[in-house]
Structure formats: structure tokens, C-alpha cells
Amino acid sequence: MSLASQMTGVADAIADKPPEDRRAVITRSSMIALIAFLTLIDLFGSQALLPTLVETYGVSPATMGFAVNASTIGMAASSLIVAIFARHIDRRRGIWVCLALLSLPTMALAFTNDLTTFTLLRVAQGVFMAAAFTLTLTYLSEICSVTALGGAMAAYITGNVASNLLGRLMAAGLTDNLGLAESFLGFAVLNLLGAIAAYLYFGGRSEPITREDSNSVLAAWADHAKNLRLLAMIAIGFILLFVFVATFTYANFILASEVFALSQAAIGLTYFVFLPAIFTTPIAAKAIPSLGAARAFQLGILASLIGLGLLLTSWLPGFLLGLALVGAGLFFAQSVATASVARTVTHDHAAANGIYLSSYYVGGIVGAWLIGQVFEMSGWTSAIILLLTLTTVAGILSYASMKESVR
Numbered sequence: 001m002s003l004a005s006q007m008t009g010v011a012d013a014i015a016d017k018p019p020e021d022r023r024a025v026i027t028r029s030s031m032i033a034l035i036a037f038l039t040l041i042d043l044f045g046s047q048a049l050l051p052t053l054v055e056t057y058g059v060s061p062a063t064m065g066f067a068v069n070a071s072t073i074g075m076a077a078s079s080l081i082v083a084i085f086a087r088h089i090d091r092r093r094g095i096w097v098c099l100a101l102l103s104l105p106t107m108a109l110a111f112t113n114d115l116t117t118f119t120l121l122r123v124a125q126g127v128f129m130a131a132a133f134t135l136t137l138t139y140l141s142e143i144c145s146v147t148a149l150g151g152a153m154a155a156y157i158t159g160n161v162a163s164n165l166l167g168r169l170m171a172a173g174l175t176d177n178l179g180l181a182e183s184f185l186g187f188a189v190l191n192l193l194g195a196i197a198a199y200l201y202f203g204g205r206s207e208p209i210t211r212e213d214s215n216s217v218l219a220a221w222a223d224h225a226k227n228l229r230l231l232a233m234i235a236i237g238f239i240l241l242f243v244f245v246a247t248f249t250y251a252n253f254i255l256a257s258e259v260f261a262l263s264q265a266a267i268g269l270t271y272f273v274f275l276p277a278i279f280t281t282p283i284a285a286k287a288i289p290s291l292g293a294a295r296a297f298q299l300g301i302l303a304s305l306i307g308l309g310l311l312l313t314s315w316l317p318g319f320l321l322g323l324a325l326v327g328a329g330l331f332f333a334q335s336v337a338t339a340s341v342a343r344t345v346t347h348d349h350a351a352a353n354g355i356y357l358s359s360y361y362v363g364g365i366v367g368a369w370l371i372g373q374v375f376e377m378s379g380w381t382s383a384i385i386l387l388l389t390l391t392t393v394a395g396i397l398s399y400a401s402m403k404e405s406v407r
Contacts, residue, residue: 031201036159038194039099039132042106042125042187043071044164045171047249048268049183051256052175057115062372065249067119069368074126076361082134091139092202098132099195107188110181165274172268230344232401236337237360239394242367243304243387244330249368250375250383251311251323259314273324277331288336293402297336301395303329308388312381340402
């Protein structure tokens, strides 16, 4: 959800290169976007299958919502672990190996009928996805100039956004036409294609780079814990994925309920609501210097609040507009938040980003579980009220944490 903070880097990276190097920059950006797309596509795709999964496993929406989003548990743990032990891992080999290993739990999902096994496989998926993501960004930060790194990260996040939309559409289409198992097998094939693309692009081994020992990372985390502005940013990251995952997990059940009575394929088509986010995130990059980080962030929060309010309607166009506003607003806000984290600290940025990302991912699984409980016990309206409250809290936190972070 941090496309805007990096999007302008693509054009800058190409413009800064001499003509003979532009092809290499474009090739690199295209390959990184493709790898990101093939890595994360089943992370989001499974969310579109929630009504079918609930029926297949015979469990409650809250239980299945937690199981599907358990991948964020693995992602949170993996982000911290890789940050500590990165100096021992060959970057280029680690990227394609993680993507190849990712295909194994994805494939196994097609053959399990036990919910505990399903949940653990989703955790395993999260571990390999986050490890590949962290190693990719680490490798790029070591070989790219600052400008080129911005372009490379923009390409990665672009692939992320595309997987968010197309993963849901593909999952719904495959399940509706072929079956649930075939959907997971299809995603496993895409994961393997991502591993092959990474192997062909990154090649063999890269020379390991000597880094500070793991104790220095732990010391940096302890130091960052004293930074109140960073702590506020960490809380904001937690809230953003909490609201995003909760909204787009349980909205599926409303769309499938008697209120709208949409089929699985029709629910998949509703995820075209993510298209506006592709256009709003570049706007965020321009809004930050002109409005300041806090006001730009609050603009995204305002759009999200309006969207959440519209999710209380029983009119399908209004409900879909609400989803579009929530998606675009949260993508916009996360773009500003990601850009602000680096400006909230003066040293050990990698450690700060590790804490932020871990909190961000934890917010996703907590949101899936907690809102699931509220949804089952008190209904959709109560769930939306809680999400409105938390989104407002994020906006309030931005006043102090972002007021001087971006100029």
C-alpha cells in the first residue's frame, strides 16, 4: 500500500540515466514488478474466496477470516528475522529460493481439508513472501543509487497493487469455473514462475556483504523504542492494515449475503474497486510536499472514513463506491506513512522499517480476528463503527507524528 511514496522514482530513475542505460533501467523495473506480482498474487486472492472457504470447511466467517489472513503472522515474524540474520544470507540466491519454497505451501493448500493445516500453510506462505520481499529490497539498496532504488521500489509496489486486484479476480474466476483446489494449484504455478523469473534476472550468487552483528539490530530497536514519533507511526501502520484487511475480508460476506446475493464470480468482479488506487497514489506523491505529510495523510483518512460510512448502505453502487474510497484512501494514507517513517528517525533506518512493517502485518491479522468476532456477535454495523473509530485515531496520531516529517 505504499505505491505513491515511490512512484515518481520510476520516471526519475529513467531520466537520470544516460540513453544507453535506460533500457537496463526499464528492464529492471519490469522484472521486479513481474516478480512482485507473481509472489504476492495468492496473498490477496484467497481473500476473495472467503464465502466458498467458509462453506467448504464448515466454519464461521470469523474463523475463516483469521485462517486466510494468518499469512500476515508469518510476514511479521519473517520481517524481523531476516533483518537480524540478513548478513548470513546470500541475497540473490535467497530471493529465488524463497519464491520456489513459497509454491510448496501454496500447492499444499489444494489438498488439505483440515483448518489447522490450512492456517499453518498460510503462515508458511507469509514467511516466504516477506523473506523474498525483504531480501529483494536489501539487495537493491546495496546495488542501486538512491534514485534508482526509488524506481525499483516503485516497480515492486506496482506489482503488489496489481496482484491485489488481479489475484482476487483470478481466484474467483478459477474457483467458479474449475474449483477451489484448482485455484490454489494455479497460484502455485504462478509462484514457480516468479522463482524462475527471479533466477533468470538475478542470476547466481552475489557476494555477501559484511554487516553489523545481530546485537546492533536489537540495540537499534531498543533505541527506537524511545522515539515517541516513531511509536506513533508504528501504531498508525498497525491501524492501516487492520482496517484494510478487516474491511475487505468481511465485505465479502455482505456481498454474498441476502443483502446483495452476489455469486463468487460476481464478488471477484467487484474488486475492480481497487483501480482508483492506481491513480490516487501518484497524487499522494505530489500532495506530500505541497500539503505536508500530516495533511496529506489526513486527506486519505477522510476518504476512508467516507467510504466506511457508505458500507452501511444496502444499495450496491453505494457499497462499491464505499469500497473504492476505503481502498484508495488507505493506499493514499499508507503511501504518506511509509514516506514519513524514514524521516521520523535519524539512524538505523532498516531497523525502524523492520519494526514498522512488523507492526503493519500484525495489524492485519488482529483486524481479521477482532472484527470477525465483532461481526459475528454484533453485526456489520458494529464492525464498521469500530473501524471508523480506529481510522479516526490514526488521523489524530498523524498530527504529532507527521507534522514535521515531510516538507
